[in-house]
Amino acid sequence: MKKTDKTFFQIIYLIALGLTYSCQTAHKETTTTHLPNIILLMGDDHGWDEVGYNGHPYLQTPVLDDMAATGLRMDRFYSASPVCSPTRGSVITGRHPNRYGTFTPGSSIRPEEISIAQVMKKAGYATAHFGKWHLGPVKATSPTNPAAMGFDEYLSHDNFFEMNPYLSRNGEPEEIYEGESSEILVREAIRFIQKAQENNQPFFVVIWYGSPHEPYSGLPEDLALYDDLPESFGDKIVRLTSNETGQQIDRPQRDVLQERFAEITAMDRSIGQMRDYLKAEALRQNTILWYFGDNGTPPEGNATVPFRGEKGQVYEGGVRVPSVLEWPARISRPMDSGVNAVTSDVFPTLCAITGQPLPDRPMDGIDLTPLFDGKMEERSEPIKFWNGRVRQEDGYIPLPYIDPELQKGTSPLVKLMNGIATRNFTNFHHPDIQEKDFGGARAILDNQYKLVIHGGIGENAKSELFDIKKDSAEINNLIHELPEMALLLDEKLKIWQQSVLESLMGYDY
Incomplete structure (x- = not known):
């Protein structure tokens, strides 16, 4: 073969190889970029009625109200538990928290549990957690911190927090972040999303607010919105934590509600900031933005709950919470759903959306995607609630699961x-x-x-x-x-x- 012929065929081969690689790269990008971005938002102690769209007489929640008016409004949505840590575990695992000993606030998850963040990471997502973790310490040595559960990055707190929160970045010692905590979390989440976009990755972001958990505080402009609450509204004395001493004090409920409502309004505003960012970056169409509470209204905030019970109880007042979901690419018209749904459903629903198999172990949630298409009128399995506890008997000393x-x-x-x-x-x-x-x-x-x-x-x-x-x-x-x-x-x-x-x-x- 002549040298010129050999050179010609080498050139043809390199061109073909380049086209093959290009097609493979394009295919790889298609398999990841078509996936929806996912943002899960959860309020802390935010009860079902504490939104404008559910008829609250005083609360201003214009962003959640707009999401309810344009997206999927779930009127019968439940937290898996009437208290916070267990519900958070149900979101992470799709399983009832009693299965892995997350019975009460302050119960950790177990390291062997399979996390939704781990599944999303396997599907190609960049994963991050912001805010309240409460499933174990967030320090670097914890076997149940957000990184151990599959989050690439986190800026988180062991428990709840107020204004100017202490937060740990990826397990480092906590630092004070100045400002309104809900807005801080969203600002940090946006930075993470920007980085994921630069890397051509879909993002899975979990934002667990510290609001509106007591003790309460608020920006002056948010407090001013509720200066004129009727004198007769919340006219009892309630017990809660003092921001000054950290001890329990008695206060008029009306004053407490002014601060609580200010926190909810600030949280609502931060959700609006995220929506505005997604719109500005042309990300809103194919981003799932899903908000819900972690349990019902606590005693000091219970003034307008239309149900029996409150936080800590398995009656409706303890487990029924607000939930709204936006995903314009799939939910193109407003929808109201009366189908029973629960926080344990998040895991199997996201697995169905991203084409990931469910773990080979008992699951308590179900796939809600037929609901998005108007094809689910009833739930296939009952929802079960159970306030678990460590065995109580004289002389019994339980063996710690984790050091x-x-x-x-x-x-x-x-x-x-x-x-x-x-x-x-x-x-x-x-x-x-x-x-x-x-x-x-x-x-x-x-x-x-x-x-x-x-x-x-x-x-x-x-x-x-x-x-x-x-x-x-x-x-x-x-x-x-x-x-x-x-x-x-x-x-x-x-x-x-x-x-x-x-x-x-x-x-x-």
Whole structure:
């Protein structure tokens, strides 16, 4: 072969190779860039009625109201637990928190749990967490910090925070960030999104606000919005934390509500800042922006809750929370949904959207994507609630699941506990399954009825049955009118509890 012919064929080969590489690169970009960006937002102690779109007489939440008017409004959305840490665990895992011992505020998650951030990272997302973590310490040595759970970056706090929060960046010692905390989180999240965009990555961002958890504070302009609350509104004395001393004090509820409402309005405004950024960068069309609360309204904030109960209780007032979702590329018209949904559904829903398989272990959430297309009228599985606890009996000493040294918190906060301005975490092994383990406040909610059980088991349990569609306030107990329905729901609940206790013993790992 002549040298010129050889050179000619080498050139043709290099061109073909380049085209092949170019096509492969283009295919790779297509498989990642078509994925929607995802931002999960969660308020801390934000109850169902504390938004304008649900009819609150005084609160100003124009951004959430607009999201409800233009996106998907979920009127029957529930937190997996009536308190914060367990609900946060349900978002991260898609599983009920009792399965891995996250029973109460201050209970950590377990390192073996599979996190939604880990799944999203595998799908090609840049992942980040901002704000309240509360599933273990955020320090670098913690085996359950956000990085250990799959987040590439985090700026987070062990627990709740107020104005000028202390936050840890990627496990480093906490530093003070000056300003209104909700706006700080969104500002930092936007910086992360900008970096993800530069790297041509879809982003998965979790923003867990410190608001409106007590103790309360607000910017002067936000407080001024609520200067004229009626004197008769919230006219009782309530107990909460003092920002000055960290101790419990009694205050007029009207004054407390002014500060609480100011925090909610600031949080709402920060969501608007994120929406404005997404619009300016042409990202809003294919970004899922999903807001919900972590549990019902706490006692000091309970002035207009239309349901029975409050934070800590499995009645509607403790577990029903606001939820709105925007995704213009798929939800192109306003939608109101009365389908029961719960925070545990976030994991399987995002897996369905991104084409990722569910973990091979018991899951408690379901895929909500048919809801986005108007094809879901009822829920396929009941929602179960259960206020779990470490076994209580004389002489029993539970074995720590994680080295207690690794569970020590470092993030300063205002509220003192036993004189300490930080919080430590716990998680314990569960040795076996005994009949007494099935006790505690619990409930099961199907598409029409809700069975609520308090106390122990058998004769020691107090059961109530409500037609939740007709009686959201849970006033009319139908336990004697519909004993067969109560028995059916009770049996389903016990079967599920058995599965949960087996998970708690570590069978899933």
